[in-house]
Amino acid sequence: MQFRRDIVELFSTFIHFKAEYSSVWVVDARLRRSMQHCLRNSPEAPVSESFWVCYWYSAWLTSPLSLVEQHLSAYLQEPCYWASQQMVKRFTSSQYKLPDYFQSGIAEVNTVLKGFNPGKGASLKTYAGIVFPSLLRDILRQRHEVDLCTNWTLLRKISKKRLIEALQNLGLAPATIAQYRLAWACFNEVYIQPAADLKINPDQHLWAATAALYNSERLNQLSASSTVSAEAIEQWLTSCVTAVRTYLHPPVASLNAPKSDQASGELQDDLAIHLSESLMTEMIAQEDDENRQAQQAQVHSVLTTALGKLQSESQELMRLYYQQRLTQQQIMQQLKMSQASVSRRLTKAREALLTMLVQWSQEELDISPTPTLIKDMSIALDEWLLLRYGESGLVS
Amino acid sequence: MNLAFADPAEWWLEVSPTAQATAWQQSQHCVTPRSQWNTYLNRVCLHAVLAGLQAESTADVEVASSSALAAVWDVVNGMAIRIGTKRCVVLPSEAIDSSELEVPQEWVDIPNWAAGYYLAVQVNLAHPSNSSLETQWLRVWGYTTHHDLKTIATYDSIDRTYGLEARSLTKDLNAFWITLRFCPEAQTQAAIAPLPELTAAQAQSLLQRLGNKAIAFPRLAVPFTLWGALLEQESWHQELYQRRIQPDQSSSMRGIVHLSQWFQRQVETGWMALEALYEGFEAATPELSFRSTPGSRESEITRGKLIELASQSVSQTDAQVMLLVGLETETAEQIRIVVQLHPSRSNVFLPANLTLSLLSDTRTTLQSVQTSEQDNYIQLRRFRCPVGTAFSLQILWEDFSVVEDFIV
Numbered sequence: 022m023q024f025r026r027d028i029v030e031l032f033s034t035f036i037h038f039k040a041e042y043s044s045v046w047v048v049d050a051r052l053r054r055s056m057q058h059c060l061r062n063s064p065e066a067p068v069s070e071s072f073w074v075c076y077w078y079s080a081w082l083t084s085p086l087s088l089v090e091q092h093l094s095a096y097l098q099e100p101c102y103w104a105s106q107q108m109v110k111r112f113t114s115s116q117y118k119l120p121d122y123f124q125s126g127i128a129e130v131n132t133v134l135k136g137f138n139p140g141k142g143a144s145l146k147t148y149a150g151i152v153f154p155s156l157l158r159d160i161l162r163q164r165h166e167v168d169l170c171t172n173w174t175l176l177r178k179i180s181k182k183r184l185i186e187a188l189q190n191l192g193l194a195p196a197t198i199a200q201y202r203l204a205w206a207c208f209n210e211v212y213i214q215p216a217a218d219l220k221i222n223p224d225q226h227l228w229a230a231t232a233a234l235y236n237s238e239r240l241n242q243l244s245a246s247s248t249v250s251a252e253a254i255e256q257w258l259t260s261c262v263t264a265v266r267t268y269l270h271p272p273v274a275s276l277n278a279p280k281s282d283q284a285s286g287e288l289q290d291d292l293a294i295h296l297s298e299s300l301m302t303e304m305i306a307q308e309d310d311e312n313r314q315a316q317q318a319q320v321h322s323v324l325t326t327a328l329g330k331l332q333s334e335s336q337e338l339m340r341l342y343y344q345q346r347l348t349q350q351q352i353m354q355q356l357k358m359s360q361a362s363v364s365r366r367l368t369k370a371r372e373a374l375l376t377m378l379v380q381w382s383q384e385e386l387d388i389s390p391t392p393t394l395i396k397d398m399s400i401a402l403d404e405w406l407l408l409r410y411g412e413s414g415l416v417s
Numbered sequence: 418m419n420l421a422f423a424d425p426a427e428w429w430l431e432v433s434p435t436a437q438a439t440a441w442q443q444s445q446h447c448v449t450p451r452s453q454w455n456t457y458l459n460r461v462c463l464h465a466v467l468a469g470l471q472a473e474s475t476a477d478v479e480v481a482s483s484s485a486l487a488a489v490w491d492v493v494n495g496m497a498i499r500i501g502t503k504r505c506v507v508l509p510s511e512a513i514d515s516s517e518l519e520v521p522q523e524w525v526d527i528p529n530w531a532a533g534y535y536l537a538v539q540v541n542l543a544h545p546s547n548s549s550l551e552t553q554w555l556r557v558w559g560y561t562t563h564h565d566l567k568t569i570a571t572y573d574s575i576d577r578t579y580g581l582e583a584r585s586l587t588k589d590l591n592a593f594w595i596t597l598r599f600c601p602e603a604q605t606q607a608a609i610a611p612l613p614e615l616t617a618a619q620a621q622s623l624l625q626r627l628g629n630k631a632i633a634f635p636r637l638a639v640p641f642t643l644w645g646a647l648l649e650q651e652s653w654h655q656e657l658y659q660r661r662i663q664p665d666q667s668s669s670m671r672g673i674v675h676l677s678q679w680f681q682r683q684v685e686t687g688w689m690a691l692e693a694l695y696e697g698f699e700a701a702t703p704e705l706s707f708r709s710t711p712g713s714r715e716s717e718i719t720r721g722k723l724i725e726l727a728s729q730s731v732s733q734t735d736a737q738v739m740l741l742v743g744l745e746t747e748t749a750e751q752i753r754i755v756v757q758l759h760p761s762r763s764n765v766f767l768p769a770n771l772t773l774s775l776l777s778d779t780r781t782t783l784q785s786v787q788t789s790e791q792d793n794y795i796q797l798r799r800f801r802c803p804v805g806t807a808f809s810l811q812i813l814w815e816d817f818s819v820v821e822d823f824i825v
Binding site: 132167178179181183199348365367370376379383391396 | 419420421424425428431453454510511512513514517541543575582588590592594595596599603633637
């Protein structure tokens with residue numbers, strides 16, 4: 022895996038997997054043209070990574086067009102790749118391979134962009150390096166649990182939010198979604214976990230009970246609708262199951278395939294981006310701010326000292342988890358400790374580091390801790406963990 | 418849940434098979450199968466979170482529900498705990514996608530239910546009657562503040578919940594702990610509008626309507642302001658629960674005790690003379706004293722009722738207590754009342770932290786007294802009542818509460 026250096030490539034190339042562990046950079050012609058166009062039109066702009074990240078990120082904030090998001094998606098290929106590699110290392114027995122993780126991760130670029138806060142120190146790439154691993158872990162955990170669910174238990178264990186998203190994904194009308202949603206709420210009222218556990222599948226009685234509840238609640242919870250039969254309820258909920266399964270397990274689209282040239286005509290419109298000048302100036306100032314960099318270095322030295330103060334056993338646990346990328350279960354087996362104590366000690370060790378960081382800011386910088394400051398410190402800690410144990414190439 | 422997915426920024430709490438079995442046993446007495454399952458999940462969660470926090474924290478960690486837990490879990494998901502001085506609401510969910518934190522409106526918009534922080538917990542439990550109970554894990558994966566729920570969460574008017582997307586939660590529980598420690602005074606609650614005060618008649622009509630257990634979603638059946646105002650008053654909430662759990666016993670049957678009739682020796686079932694209550698235990702028979710007006714013994718009468726304290730909560734064995742009510746005619750229009758609570762015959766002391774309260778007809782607490790470690794009885798200050806006055810006595814212990822209604 023080669024790092025990209027060229028500014029045009031950074032924002033217009035994608036990883037393409039030829040085989041499980043072999044990948045190449047592939048150029049998206051449309052993105053390349055767009056990038057070259059921008060460079061030509063802004064001769065005064067610095068040809069630096071930090072400037073163009075700020076440029077595309079503030080463009081995305083003002084007009085989140087797909088072209089803009091794709092530029093950022095191209096830019097975030099590396100952190101996603103490294104996060105996917107971590108997953109492969111940590112979850113050795115999983116059926117998923119590097120390309121599977123990568124594609125699941127890169128599909129979440131929007132989540133990364135929405136969560137990013139440029140005022141908080143970490144750069145977009147570093148932030149992505151922190152967020153992708155946790156997104157991928159969540160995705161894998163969720164898939165693992167989905168695989169253990171029968172159709173009907175799956176309906177009981179899906180959040181309302183995901184259900185609605187899955188139904189929207191099918192392209193259903195809002196009124197239909199509202200009906201399905203109430204049917205689902207009534208079903209959950211009637212089909213209780215014990216029945217689900219005992220592998221009792223919903224029968225005619227259950228559908229009738231669900232329909233009866235639906236019909237009595239529809240006046241209260243739905244504005245206008247007619248009564249439904251038990252058969253209709255069964256059919257609706259079957260559709261919900263299918264929608265949810267498809268939504269949670271999307272067929273792996275080849276997101277990394279080079280984009281076709283067809284849309285070239287839109288280029289002009291796409292570039293009518295109104296940028297927030299002040300935000301960009303602020304971001305660039307932040308990137309180049311020497312004070313900030315000095316403070317970051319201080320934070321890192323505080324944490325390195327703090328790590329040294331932890332008990333050697335805690336240090337070993339941190340190393341096994343963050344560097345060796347073992348799961349807590351594997352650590353438990355390796356160190357012959359109980360699961361609960363591995364989990365507790367790791368949490369305590371991380372908490373001790375965060376505590377020392379907060380105390381340092383209180384004593385040395387004379388900043389009294391606020392909930393917001395503590396959250397920022399939490400990101401600073403993650404950044405340091407990434408640098409200390411992970412891919413140094415991600416921390417700018 | 419598989420510990421392989423555990424991250425040090427989350428809390429993973431262990432639930433032993435024994436803990437699951439115990440929680441299931443304690444959740445047997447519920448209104449519907451749905452509320453039973455809800456009670457079970459919440460109970461498991463409460464035990465794990467309390468045990469986990471108590472082991473880690475130097476601060477006191479305790480249940481902080483104003484209403485009895487059984488009554489809460491009958492109609493709403495979640496529970497309030499207090500860590501040190503901070504009130505926190507813990508919200509278990511079975512959703513495997515962890516895509517948002519869903520908070521029932523009750524925990525946000527009822528003033529005495531709202532809290533500073535809200536914790537998202539993922540629970541994955543099997544039915545405890547399965548023979549192969551295994552150790553399970555609860556995953557506390559994020560938190561937010563009341564302020565964020567009021568400002569950035571999405572309110573869903575259909576099911577009356579506030580939903581906050583996962584990415585808007587703080588997913589670092591170390592930060593939660595440190596925030597509690599370093600910023601105990603942080604203002605995390607947004608302003609909320611007070612709920613209207615219900616009149617006794619309004620409350621009774623709501624109770625009559627919602628006390629029917631055939632109503633599957635009582636919390637959605639009336640406008641939130643009315644529902645919230647009903648729950649805000651702990652004793653009404655308790656009465657709602659009592660009605661729902663004993664659907665055959667309507668309030669007229671449950672009966673108001675008519676005290677004036679006691680003087681004509683017309684005493685309601687269950688209220689016994691002390692001699693009968695203490696038969697065979699004469700040495701221990703308590704005496705209710707009205708000595709301030711000597712010579713009026715003719716007009717005095719004392720009756721007692723045995724009350725089972727069926728707490729479903731932490732490691733307490735059930736206990737019995739005797740509620741004694743003594744009356745004395747003061748004038749033709751007014752009587753004096755003394756109320757005492759004694760242990761049952763087999764016990765020397767009352768259970769600790771038990772509260773006996775006198776409530777007005779609108780369920781406002783007029784006075785109350787709480788037991789300490791070794792009290793062999795407690796007593797309310799004597800009070801006078803004109804004939805026709807309605808009042809109630811409430812006994813509150815752990816998550817158990819009972820209300821007896823009287824009219825003079």
